[in-house]
Each structure stands twice: as structure tokens, then as C-alpha cells.
Amino acid sequence: MPTRPLIIDTDTGSDDAVALLLATAGGLSDVRAVTTVAGNVPVATSTRNALISLETTGHTGVPVHPGCERPMMRSLTSAQHVHGEDGMGDTGLPDPTQSPEPTHAIDALLTYPREHPGELTLVTLAPLTNIAAALLRDPQLFTRYRHVYCMAGAADTCGNISPTAEFNAWADPEAARIVARAATPEKVTWVGWDVSRKDAVMTPADQQHLQQLGTPLATFVHRINRTVGDWARDVTGLAGYDLPDPVTMAVALDPGLITEYEEAHVDVAVGEEARGQMIIDRRVSAPTPNMTLVRRVDEAGFKRLLFDTVTSPAPATDAR
Ligand code: RIB
Numbered sequence: 001m002p003t004r005p006l007i008i009d010t011d012t013g014s015d016d017a018v019a020l021l022l023a024t025a026g027g028l029s030d031v032r033a034v035t036t037v038a039g040n041v042p043v044a045t046s047t048r049n050a051l052i053s054l055e056t057t058g059h060t061g062v063p064v065h066p067g068c069e070r071p072m073m074r075s076l077t078s079a080q081h082v083h084g085e086d087g088m089g090d091t092g093l094p095d096p097t098q099s100p101e102p103t104h105a106i107d108a109l110l111t112y113p114r115e116h117p118g119e120l121t122l123v124t125l126a127p128l129t130n131i132a133a134a135l136l137r138d139p140q141l142f143t144r145y146r147h148v149y150c151m152a153g154a155a156d157t158c159g160n161i162s163p164t165a166e167f168n169a170w171a172d173p174e175a176a177r178i179v180a181r182a183a184t185p186e187k188v189t190w191v192g193w194d195v196s197r198k199d200a201v202m203t204p205a206d207q208q209h210l211q212q213l214g215t216p217l218a219t220f221v222h223r224i225n226r227t228v229g230d231w232a233r234d235v236t237g238l239a240g241y242d243l244p245d246p247v248t249m250a251v252a253l254d255p256g257l258i259t260e261y262e263e264a265h266v267d268v269a270v271g272e273e274a275r276g277q278m279i280i281d282r283r284v285s286a287p288t289p290n291m292t293l294v295r296r297v298d299e300a301g302f303k304r305l306l307f308d309t310v311t312s313p314a315p316a317t318d319a320r
């Protein structure tokens with residue numbers, strides 16, 4: 001399978017870190033750059049965690065560009081109660097050896113696709129603040145990427161951070177609205193939390209399998225998701241912790257994993273009561289669809305990719 005050149009935008013919490021492992025150690029992509037943003041944790045912490053995750057798979061040469069410190073119109077509400085104070089399960093991970101780039105994430109998101117028009121796939125795993133800010137400077141931004149996959153929203157289901165909204169859309173709903181209104185189905189695909197809770201839940205058997213594998217990457221994944229596992233047990237009622245960012249990354253790496261999708265017109269609520277809720281208009285009179293929504297993924301195929309990746313040998317030395 002061809003390796004896809006990627007740009008990844010992340011608020012590196014524990015599930016983002018697993019997505020970064022899939023992207024760098026799965027052999028299916030060539031990560032050109034990572035941009036970080038405030039979300040799960042403050043941006044300095046998401047930047048630290050991105051550097052740690054890249055070093056864990058030996059990819060110390062991937063540039064990491066720090067981005068926005070808070071949502072466009074609101075103060076930051078983090079998800080440290082879910083991912084831990086450090087965003088990585090509070091397991092005391094050592095500081096990274098590499099430093100972030102001086103170029104801001106917004107400038108990076110604008111520059112890379114201009115240098116490689118139509119070549120790069122953008123995968124967003126966080127509140128869409130960096131992306132929306134880049135769109136305000138370049139409304140044609142999405143036409144310059146090969147495709148844009150966003151972990152965002154929750155279609156036709158409850159939320160995870162509120163009764164109606166998924167965290168990435170809720171944390172910065174104005175940014176999510178800007179992205180939705182700039183999207184086209186040909187260029188933009190959203191993978192919502194509805195997919196993650198159906199097809200990407202790490203059951204107790206999956207978690208035991210990770211522990212039994214005992215490889216460095218399997219152990220890393222198991223340890224950093226400890227806090228999320230507690231939250232899943234006490235809040236979401238799922239059979240285990242789900243992996244929204246990794247399943248979105250898996251779809252970007254192998255769109256053949258998509259088993260159900262639809263084209264729909266999506267907006268995002270910005271009022272306080274329904275903040276971040278996906279507004280999907282399926283009426284006959286609905287406007288033309290503005291994005292592709294993944295609805296189901298091949299769970300076995302996703303988990304096979306995940307377990308194959310964490311079973312891979314010691315980290316490759318980054319060629320950069
Ligand atoms: O709602 C899930 C999303 O919010 C994931 O990206 C997770 O990392 C958090 O950022």
C-alpha cells in the first residue's frame with residue numbers, strides 16, 4: 001500500500017498519541033509535520049506529548065509546530081479529567097529530547113500544502129482552532145490538500161463532553177463551524193465519536209491482549225490510556241476506553257476500512273445550550289452536502305492495524 005504524506009494536527013492526549021504511533025510506526029504513511037493546539041491539555045503540554053510520541057517510535061526528525069493556546073472565541077476548557085494532568089495518563093514520562101519548531105502551526109498549515117500542492121493529507125485530531133485560523137487567511141486552503149480527515153462531532157448520538165456534543169467540536173464550536181462551512185464532500189471527511197464508540201472500543205480482552213504483547217509500543221499504549229479507561233468505566237458506560245483519534249487516523253491511512261458513510265450538510269451549534277452539537281440537515285430541502293461523514297468502520301481491520309503496529313520491532317531510526 002502506498003505511504004501517504006501526512007500533516008497531523010493534534011492536542012496530544014493519550015488517544016492522539018496512539019494515532020501518532022499508527023501514523024509513524026504503521027508503515028503506511030510519511031509524517032511530514034505535526035501541528036499542536038490547546039484542547040485535551042494546554043498547547044505546551046500537547047507539544048511536549050507530541051514530541052514524546054514521535055520519539056517513542058524513533059521519528060525524532062518530524063517537525064512539530066506549536067499552535068493556538070486557546071479557542072477562537074472562548075477560554076480553554078481542557079480534558080485533563082479524562083486524559084490525566086499530563087494528558088498521557090500521568091505515568092511520569094520523561095521530557096522529550098527534541099524541541100519544537102519556531103514556525104507557528106497556522107503558518108505551517110498554510111505553507112506545507114503550497115509547497116506540495118495536492119500531495120498532503122491533513123488529519124486533525126483536536127479542536128479545530130488552528131485549521132479555522134488558517135482558513136481565515138486562506139479560504140481555499142482545503143483545495144490545496146489531497147484530503148482532510150477530521151476527528152470531530154458525534155452524528156445522531158449523545159456527546160462525550162456534554163449531552164449533545166463531542167469534545168473537539170465543543171471545545172471550539174466557532175472553529176468547527178468555520179471548518180464545516182469551508183468543507184466539500186470531495187475534500188473533507190469527518191469521523192465522529194459515534195464511530196469510535198461503535199467500532200473502536202478497547203474491550204477488557206483487547207486491553208489484556210495489549211498487556212500480554214509486552215512490546216515497548218504495546219506497553220506505552222496500555223500505560224498512557226489508564227486514566228481514559230477509568231473515565232470510560234465511570235462516565236461513558238462503554239465496555240472499555242474508545243480510540244476516536246486512532247480510528248480516524250486508521251481511516252486516513254486506509255480508507256478501505258470505511259464500511260458505511262454518507263454525504264451530508266453539517267453545521268455546528270455555537271449557542272451555549274447545544275454548543276458543539278452537529279446539526280445534520282437531511283430534509284429534502286437540505287442544502288447541498290458539505291462533507292463526507294464516516295458512519296461505520298471495520299472494527300476487526302482497525303484493531304488488526306493497531307495490534308500489528310504495536311507489535312512492530314524496536315523503533316526505526318528516523319531517516320531525516
Ligand atoms: O472527543 C474525542 C476527542 O477529544 C479526541 O480527539 C480526544 O483526544 C479529545 O481531544
Ligand code: CA
Pocket residue numbers: 010011012013015016039040125126245
Ligand atoms: Ca485529540
